[in-house]
Amino acid sequence: MPATFNHTIIASLDGADSARFYTELLEASPAPSWGPFTNISLAGGVMLQFAAPPVQIQMQHYAFLVDDAHFDRAYAWLVQHDVEHWADPQMTRTGETNTEHGGRGVYFKDPAGHGLELITRPYF
Template identity: 75%
Template structure:
């Protein structure tokens, strides 16, 4: 069997709020959840499991590859919801997107403070 990515746990201050944020942003349906996890499933089957750890949350970086149409809709939602965003990971180009790697990209933070990146073309 080839190696594929199956799931990850994303630390959240409020797991339900974080799952709602990602579902709305990426237009995903609810997924079955269990135990301390609120789950969403990406179109390739990867499961994102949101949980509330008993420790301070350290910022992580998560990048999502989307098509141009979903990028447009997600970016419009970020703007409509007043979510601060940048064209660069150093947060020096506010309220912009970038055209790196032959596509478009944007950086912002999720409800738990994780650095999220949406891109329309893979880096490689």
């Protein structure tokens, strides 16, 4: 069987708050939670687990591929919730999206400060 991505733990200051943020933005489903983890489920059975780390949170980058209709809904959600966003990872083009790689993209941060990216076309 070829390897597939199954789950990851995302360090968060408040697992429930982070799970809610990702669930609304990514149109994900809640998943059974246990122990220190608040879990959500993405397409293909991929689980995101949110938990407070025992050490200072180091910023990570997570990119999500969505279709054009989802991108429009997610971007409207970002604007409606006053989430600062950028067209570039250097955070110089505030309040914009990009059209690189043959699709659209946007960068922003989650409640714990992780760098997120939504794209409508894969890079390869």
